[in-house]
Amino acid sequence: MTTTKADWAQSSPTTPAEWLTRAAEVSALLAVDAVERDREGKTPHAEVRLLKDSGLVTLLGPTRHGGGGQDWPTAYRVVREVAKADGSIGQLLGYHYLWFWAARLVGTSEQIEAVEELATTNRLFFGGAVNPRDADVTIRDEGDTIVYNGHKSFSTGSKVSDLTVLEGVLEGTDKHIFAIVPSDIDGLTFHDDWDNIGQRLTESGGVTISDVRVPWASAAGYVDKEFTPRVYNTLNVPTIQLVFVNFYLGIARGALETARTYTAQKSRSWLHGGHERAVDEPYVLDIYGDFTAKLWAVEALADQVAQEGLAIHQSPDLVTERERGVHEVRVAAVKARATEVALEVTAGVFEVTGARSTAAREGLDRFWRNVRTHTLHDPVAYKRREVGVFVLRDEVPEPTWYS
Structure with a gap:
């Protein structure tokens, strides 16, 4: 599959209409071999690279960091356009947008700025290990760090993601804590057990989380180990x-x-x-x-x-x-x-x-x-x-x- 277009490197879309045109170009490329890729069910590394090369992963990112600076109505339309050719890649992109936005949902202003600058500048791709139907991941407080342990049966994006959103409950409390970690961090093990009839390329298999350590400073929305809800x-x-x-x-x-x-x-x-x-x-x-x-x-x-x-x-x-x-x-x-x-x-x-x-x-x-x-x-x-x-x-x- 051809994953780049020469003109993408020359200019980035600036308006919703231009972003939808870019999404249509991506969709057309995905459509060429969609049937074969669905049948093979391989990990969609090339497809995610296409999302990165096209700039679609930066759609919601701040313009000061090279992002599109667009809003959710445009993001939804972009997801719809990509899914027209390949539902799996549309899902991956949509989940990426949600997890990219997670910092804005629960993070402090400093965390939001740090996450969005990192992810937008480097065109990083998000996945998430947050499945509420499973038992809660447990979090242990070790002073300056918190430690995640548990298992989730679904982790959309898993092996094609650069960053993974974790969520768990602090032991002895009812405090839920989100954190964003590198997907290749020690302690994250993604399993090749996604074998469903559809959405075959979403890398939605299980993940085991073993002693994944995160600084308290990266606990989304927490200041001095306390969270102020809104x-x-x-x-x-x-x-x-x-x-x-x-x-x-x-x-x-x-x-x-x-x-x-x-x-x-x-x-x-x-x-x-x-x-x-x-x-x-x-x-x-x-x-x-x-x-x-x-x-x-x-x-x-x-x-x-x-x-x-x-x-x-x-x-x-x-x-x-x-x-x-x-x-x-x-x-x-x-x-x-x-x-x-x-x-x-x-x-x-x-x-x-x-x-x-x-x-x-x-x-x-x-x-x-x-x-x-x-x-x-x-x-x-x-x-x-x-x-x-x-x-x-x-x-x-x-x-x-x-x-």
Whole structure:
């Protein structure tokens, strides 16, 4: 796979439109051999290098450090565009953006500056070993340092990351502590046990954390071993859930566009339908019209919810619990709709491509496998429940790892 373009080294995008154009260029390169790479399931070192070379990893970084200085609505659109060609790489990029932002969510001003300068200047790639369904990683206080020990069954980004976000609970307390460490630090062991039907290139296998030592000064948000909470600390969940929404929509869009090309170039009309071309079949036109309308609608909702969240990200010290809760409800609503539409589209495209489109060489199944795998991250019924509780009882969800 060709991973560079000569003009990328000459100039960097400066506007949202230019960043989306850059994302489209990356997406086009990823699409060339997406089927083969999905089948092989190799660690995506070249694909992450492409994200770095294109500058997409610096999208949210400060311009003073060579970053794009862009906002979350643009980041979501970039994730959607990349996921159109390769859902795994779209997920990796979206998780990178979330973990890059982790310093702003919980860190001190000094920590934020240090992390963003380091990561942006060097185009470092983030992964995260934070899975709340597993037992908490334990943290031992050793004076000037804290020591992490435990295991996480999922660690998206693992072996392709430069930095890994850790999270655990300080022994004898209820204090949760985030820290960012080099991915090659002694004590981190990434396992080659990601063997799922979809999102095969996300390097989401388990990790064992053994005596990973971190200075107290690197404990995110802690000053003199104490943490001062604020509402903005809890924005990690709606932020990452919108990342999910956008790579689901990107995958669905990729499925529909791939199917469209197949229908136009390869599909045969039904021999009893009375039409010479598949593109003239009434039922084919109906299904494409239906799927397109549904995707347009949920894409518009996703963009609107992203814009609603922008004010929160721009004024992190002013957001109230109610504002945060209402935003989470809106995210839950679009997450539910994106899940349903993405599953419908990625499974339904076979109705308009025909039996021969199921050939392994076409790879059309990868879109459904990718969506089906990740949409099981947390039950969509509980997202609809959040919306229902808000509508009927005017209650917003309490912040949790999933709400």
